[in-house]
Amino acid sequence: MCLKRKNTTLIIRVLMTFIISISFMSLSAHAAGYNGPFYNNGDQFVVNSGIKATVTLASEDAAGNQTGEGFPTSSMGTTNLPIDYNRWESTNSKKFSANLVIHNDSGSPQTVNQMIGLSNLSATNGVYINDADKKAVISDAKTLTGKVGTVRIRVGGNLYTFHSSTDDDWNKLESDNWNSGFSIQINTPDGSHGSDLANNDSISLKIPLTVTDPNNKDFTNVTVSQFSYNGDYANPVLQPTFVKDIRNTVANKPYLVTKMLSSDPQHRIYQVLPDDAQSLVPTSTDNPIIFDPFNVGYEKAAANQATIPAFNTGVFYINNRPIFKTVSQFGWSMEYVNNNPTDNVMLPYYTYSRPNNSSDNPTSFIDEQGNPLPLIPNNYASYVSLRKVLDAKNWTIHVGDKFDPSIGFEKWTTKSSTITDFDTAVAHKLQVIQSDSNPVNTNKAGVYPVTFKVPDATFRGSNETQYVSKTVNLTVLTPNSYVLKGSTTGFSLNPAEYYVNVMYRDSANNPHTFTVNNLSAADLDIEDNNGNLNPDQMRPGQVYKVILNNSGKAKVEQAIRNVAGNVTIDSAINDAYFTYVAPAKNTVVASLTGSSNNKNALDPSDYKVTFTGDPTHAAYTPVNGDLQLEDDDGNAVTKPVAGEQYNVALTTAGKNRIATFFDKSVHLIFSGKGVFIKPVPGVTPTPTPSTNDGSSTNGSPSTPIGPATPSKPNSGNNSTTTTTKPSTSVGPNIAVKGEAVYATKKIGLYKNTKFTKANRIAWYPKQKRVNRPMFVVTGYKRAANGALKYKVRDVNHGRKTAGKKGYITASRKYVVPVYYASVPKSKKITVISPKGINTYKSANLTGKAKHYKKGVRLTVKKLVKHNLTTRYQLSNGYYVTANKKLIIQGNY
Known part of the structure; x- marks a missing residue:
């Protein structure tokens, strides 16, 4: 069956949820x-x-x-x-x-x-x-x-x-x-x-x-x-x-959230938006679908929702105003009428009906990677199409720095253009709004919300301008501080998506940074708007704060001692969030959490299973036979190696035991994994934070590579801290853990070392140098044929794949380091970044000195290592990044 969206002459393939x-x-x-x-x-x-x-x-x-x-x-x-x-x-x-x-x-x-x-x-x-x-x-x-x-x-x-x-x-x-x-x-x-x-x-x-x-x-x-x-x-x-009466069938089904890629009436294409956008849209319960089996029209059907049955015939409507009210707070808006921005008008509601035949359906859907996506029965009530209007980002400054909202502003897409310049946006009525209860104070460490707000379109039949906004956070830090960062959307918290950025200055006042990212669910708590921890009931679509509990703080403080010694931390703040999405009706999510790094064998009492979607069952402590160790590919491990980290997962027997707690009508989803590290004899287990260079990965976490070993500081303000690369047994010309690489040709990201279509997570097409996809190496694994593969995390910020994890080829024909490792013979480099680059007074890229536009040639004095990155020191003594996406050796 098919549905036609009358008001936009769209035809979509209907879910069997609605039409039989x-x-x-x-x-x-x-x-x-x-x-x-x-x-x-x-x-x-x-x-x-x-x-x-x-x-x-x-x-x-x-x-x-x-x-x-x-x-x-x-x-x-x-x-x-x-x-x-x-x-x-x-x-x-x-x-x-x-x-x-x-x-x-x-x-x-x-x-x-x-x-x-x-x-x-x-x-x-x-x-x-x-x-x-x-x-x-x-x-x-x-x-x-x-x-x-x-x-x-x-x-x-x-x-x-x-x-x-x-x-x-x-x-x-x-x-x-x-x-x-x-x-x-x-x-x-x-x-x-x-x-x-x-x-x-x-x-x-x-x-x-x-x-x-x-x-x-x-x-x-x-x-x-x-x-x-x-x-x-x-x-x-x-x-x-x-x-068929379908009201209960669709009562809790969210709308599939898409954006229009092609408005060609012969073939409209909609791309499904990622979970962070999906989670914003109200469920059918929050914004009821208006059923009209008798074709009486929107006004009568809306006025008689209580008496009109939800039969799967006739037409139905989706009220766009409540959807806009929600998504407009996060930078999104509704699709224009007929996708025509000239009129700057949105539909107040969508109308769906059945066309005479399926050949009347020129609409298709694709996933984030561009693969065809059938609308699976019972997954969604329908679909809505959104536009991204406003982009802004969190930014960080130090105590005493100037409040400059232009740093947080990214772009505003109007009906006629895309504005990226802050002053131009202000001239077009961009507003910057601070919180009344928590205004920005650059003299005090903390996280301060800043809201950007812009005028957008009107709804058809109304002259009232609607506004779109986005709230981001300004983090004000002291020189010695750490901040919890991360964000997830789902039924339960995923600790792998959270990390701690640590900043400190050594005795010579040189700044350093590193990342702690081996957090477990036991280290984190969820806090609602009233300050309640781990609330029993959470509202779908609500954003909650994630904070470090005492276990998490102890882990971070130990990591700081391992790396920085007895440095005094002035401020510790949280800038991490969790968006809750409720399980569907009659669905319970069983989430496994827990960790152990002090026992030689797996102890089930170190872990627990919590249940989301069912308030009647308390947390369950596993027993012998419920759990097993697994490697990253999901293979069972019976003989763990000391010092290696393994996943802890429920066995089939454990899942079957948990299933007996619930009625057979309940759909049970198993989620989450624990962590197990067998201790090394004679060594006290401690966290192993990694180093991270904010200039190359924008503050994203790196996989732990072991405690960083600072070299003896050089004298003067231009000194830097170098980190000895850990040895690797995988061979020469191989990136070490924590190092950044990029793809020079088309490559795929895969779930495991078996590079098949079924295991492919994403394709990365061949790109111009400045746009090449970048990854951080977090480990290694050999395929069945012996070929080495990199285990990586995608650090292409601003792209839909950002944060995804998996395996890529380690072949130098396809993947090379992002940072130069030598000085060019000509001693010349050329700026290739479209936005230009900055030079700095220090090799850790602080103390901005001068900005150079694209095409400018610079003379290099020497190459300086900084953690797992490199810098060029120029003939004038200033430092620039040696990132190949930003500069190129020689004249260009």
């Missing part, structure tokens, strides 16, 4: 029939000065009692008549009856000329008039003849007209084939026969219909029609349809 195949009797959910209100203001078909005719379809139970009716909703054209199959089935129904009721409440006698017709009747088609029911119809028709004067009955090509006809005429009618097409016309008076229908008088006619197979939900279309031959013309056609 429906033909005549395509029903499904409570007893046959809909007993709800009329939506044409309570009126039936007004056909002549107060004469009202109503055509209904009623079901009957096994005893012949009517169990429900379906009401038409308009006086013209074709009308859906939803029949709830579950109700039909639950009452053991086998029959329907088509009913015509005519009532005169005009205040005076009126003429009547009405007809009810049935088509496509046959046992083969699934619904027919059986021979036994013919006698009942004829009996009613005889009674009507005496009351209204004339009854005309057409069967196939034969027309029977009755005034006071003989029994022989009725016998001929009874013997005819009624299922070739059947209609009855009632008119009074007819010449000298009959009289007007008296005021407050009614006449009615019932035509019983038999269902061939009551268990079959897939009948051929049957049409019930009604005509008026005098007064106001009316020609409603009722199409009865077995349907």
Whole structure:
């Protein structure tokens, strides 16, 4: 099935959540029939000065009692008549009856000329008039003849007209084939026969219909029609349809969040946005889908949400205003009408309906890597399309520095251009807003929220300008400080996404940095807006703060002692967050956490399993047989090596044991892993922080490489700290752990060392030098054929793949170090960065001296190592990065 989004002429492939195949009797959910209100203001078909005719379809139970009716909703054209199959089935129904009721409440006698017709009747088609029911119809028709004067009955090509006809005429009618097409016309008076229908008088006619197979939900279309031959013309056609009530099915389903890549009407392409955008959109519960099975229109459907059933037929609507209200706080907005920014107008709601055939569907969806993405049944209620309007980033300064919001501002995409210059953005009404309760104080260490706000589009039908904003954090640090950073979205916290940046100055006042990133779930707590730790109930879409607890602080403080000695830390702050996404209804997430680095064997008591989505079960402590050690590829490890780190995962037996805690109707998802390090004999286990160069990786964490060993400081302000590269047994020309590399040709990132399509996480196409994808090496592993692979983390900040982890080739034909390791013979380098580069007074790239634009040639004095990066010292004594993406050796 397909849905068409009418207001934007989009057609999408529909989820089976919403539409199941429906033909005549395509029903499904409570007893046959809909007993709800009329939506044409309570009126039936007004056909002549107060004469009202109503055509209904009623079901009957096994005893012949009517169990429900379906009401038409308009006086013209074709009308859906939803029949709830579950109700039909639950009452053991086998029959329907088509009913015509005519009532005169005009205040005076009126003429009547009405007809009810049935088509496509046959046992083969699934619904027919059986021979036994013919006698009942004829009996009613005889009674009507005496009351209204004339009854005309057409069967196939034969027309029977009755005034006071003989029994022989009725016998001929009874013997005819009624299922070739059947209609009855009632008119009074007819010449000298009959009289007007008296005021407050009614006449009615019932035509019983038999269902061939009551268990079959897939009948051929049957049409019930009604005509008026005098007064106001009316020609409603009722199409009865077995349907399914789906309100509970979609109640907790979020919308699939996309952005339009191509607006070509022959092939529209939407790309699914990453989880951080997905998590922003309200669920169906927070922003109910408005169902309209009777095609009464948005206003009436919205006003009657409580009474209109959520049948999977007709149309449904998505109210965009609540979605905009949420996403506009994070820099996003709704798609323009017809993707046309010239009008600068957004749709207040989307309308979805079923097109006539699937060839009407030019829309496709792709994932973040560009692969086709089918909309999997039961995953999403529908989709919405967003635009990214405002980009801003967190930034860090030291106590006493100037508050400069231009550093946090990145870009603003208006209807006509993209603004990257801060002053230009301000001239176009960009606002910078500080928190009333926590305004920026550059003289005090802390994290301060700063909000950028811009005017955006209007909603169609309104002249009110809507605003988009994004709040980022300014971190003010003392010279000796550390900050917890990271962000995840999901059912539970992922400790692998959090790390601590440590900054300190040595005795010669030289600044240094390193990263602690071996945190476990036991080191972190979640804090809500009221300061409550690890709240039992979390709101979907809500952003929570992540903080270091006493265990985490102790781990960081020990790491600082290992690297920096007894340096005094002036400030320790948190700049880490967690966005909670609730599991779907009847889904429970079992999350394993815990760590051990002081025991020779796995001890289940060091770990625990918590349950999200079910408040009745407390945390579970595993027992023997529940856990196993695994390597990074998921292979079981029985003989751990001292000093190596392993994942701890639930065994099949452990999962089965946990499953017994829950009812079989619960969908159980297992998440998370623990950490196990077998201690080295005679060595006290301690964290092993890695070094990190903020200029190359923008502050992203590196994998631990062991305690950094500072060299003896040089005299003067231009001294730097170097770190001895750890030895590696993998061979020459191989990047060490923590070193940055980039790809010179097209490569893939894979889940493990088996480089197959099924294991591929992302493709990285060949890029110009300044845009080459960059990675930090975090480990090594050989494939089955012996080929060495790098285990890496993607550090391409601002790209969708940023932060992803996996394996890439280690071949120098494809991957090389990011930083130069030698001085060019010419002693010349050229700036190639489009934004230019800065020179600094110190080799740790602090103390900005001068800015050089792209194309400027500089003279090099020597190469200086700094942690796992390199710098060039220029002939003027200043330092620049030796990053190959920013500069190139020689003249260029």
